[in-house]
Amino acid sequence: MVADTRTETRTSPEGPPLPPARSVVLPGRGRTWILESPGPPGAPTLLLLHGWTATAALNWFTALPALGQHYRVVAMDIRGHGRGLRGRPFSLRGCANDAAALCTLLELPPVIAVGYSMGGPIAQLLWRRHPEQVAGLVLCATSTHFSRPRAFDPAFDLAGRGLALGLGFVPGGAQRQVARHALRGRFAATDLGAWAVEQRARNEFSSLVSAGVELRRYDSRSWIGEVNVPTAVVATTGDQLVPPRRQLAMAEAIPGARVFPVAADHAACAAAPRLFVPALVAACADVAARAAR
Numbered sequence: 001m002v003a004d005t006r007t008e009t010r011t012s013p014e015g016p017p018l019p020p021a022r023s024v025v026l027p028g029r030g031r032t033w034i035l036e037s038p039g040p041p042g043a044p045t046l047l048l049l050h051g052w053t054a055t056a057a058l059n060w061f062t063a064l065p066a067l068g069q070h071y072r073v074v075a076m077d078i079r080g081h082g083r084g085l086r087g088r089p090f091s092l093r094g095c096a097n098d099a100a101a102l103c104t105l106l107e108l109p110p111v112i113a114v115g116y117s118m119g120g121p122i123a124q125l126l127w128r129r130h131p132e133q134v135a136g137l138v139l140c141a142t143s144t145h146f147s148r149p150r151a152f153d154p155a156f157d158l159a160g161r162g163l164a165l166g167l168g169f170v171p172g173g174a175q176r177q178v179a180r181h182a183l184r185g186r187f188a189a190t191d192l193g194a195w196a197v198e199q200r201a202r203n204e205f206s207s208l209v210s211a212g213v214e215l216r217r218y219d220s221r222s223w224i225g226e227v228n229v230p231t232a233v234v235a236t237t238g239d240q241l242v243p244p245r246r247q248l249a250m251a252e253a254i255p256g257a258r259v260f261p262v263a264a265d266h267a268a269c270a271a272a273p274r275l276f277v278p279a280l281v282a283a284c285a286d287v288a289a290r291a292a293r
Contacts, residue, residue, distance in 0.1 A: 015195035033083030037068030047111040048075035049119030055082030062273035080207020090210035096125035110135035136287035140234040143246040145219040230290035232283035241266040
């Protein structure tokens with residue numbers, strides 16, 4: 001195993017308490033960042049995959065304490081986000097391969113892949129490309145596709161990739177300063193404002209643009225019905241970003257998938273934890289029980 005010895009436990013006033021975090025090197029890929037909770041001995045393992053523009057900490061901080069009581073939890077920063085891999089083109093398939101490489105590095109048993117928003121396609125692709133590493137799926141506030149039907153525009157794709165390439169030449173420090181300035185007004189009024197700004201300011205702008213293009217192109221409808229592991233869908237029924245009808249259609253297309261509704265908008269993980277966390281815990285328990293059988 002190749003791993004960095006540096007660890008971090010964040011309990012500063014600016015942010016919430018988090019599990020220990022550390023940097024790890026994925027052989028042949030680069031350095032990424034993970035949060036870890038050991039959980040009870042012999043507990044199933046959850047691999048948490050965050051959403052677009054978020055980080056592992058920002059996406060999951062409200063749920064980590066509850067999940068850590070029942071499971072071994074590993075939450076990774078996706079490439080180009082937070083302290084995730086740098087210097088590699090963003091692709092959802094590449095992110096799924098990164099997740100598989102992390103599972104191999106940590107010698108994890110087959111995991112329950114928990115994907116939120118963008119993390120949903122990554123979890124789906126992890127199952128499709130590395131089925132031996134996936135025992136179950138929990139798909140939150142996500143879908144099989146994100147663009148409007150027949151709305152894909154090659155010109156948008158080309159422009160987005162050109163912008164991502166151009167941003168790749170902007171120094172990371174300059175990108176972070178711009179991000180802090182852009183985000184401060186949005187988050188300043190919240191209790192966790194400064195911490196949330198710093199979390200998002202770590203993102204790599206070029207990767208965010210590429211991720212947006214990738215999500216617009218993503219479509220798993222032709223194969224999602226082949227999923228053969230226990231699956232739960234945590235559907236945000238007030239979602240203004242990922243239409244609830246698409247979330248429910250995804251659940252209907254996956255054999256045996258069960259739905260756990262949350263009456264909240266897309267940011268339920270952070271903005272409505274009293275609704276989201278119990279539904280997520282119930283969904284993970286359901287999948288873990290079925291996977292054990």
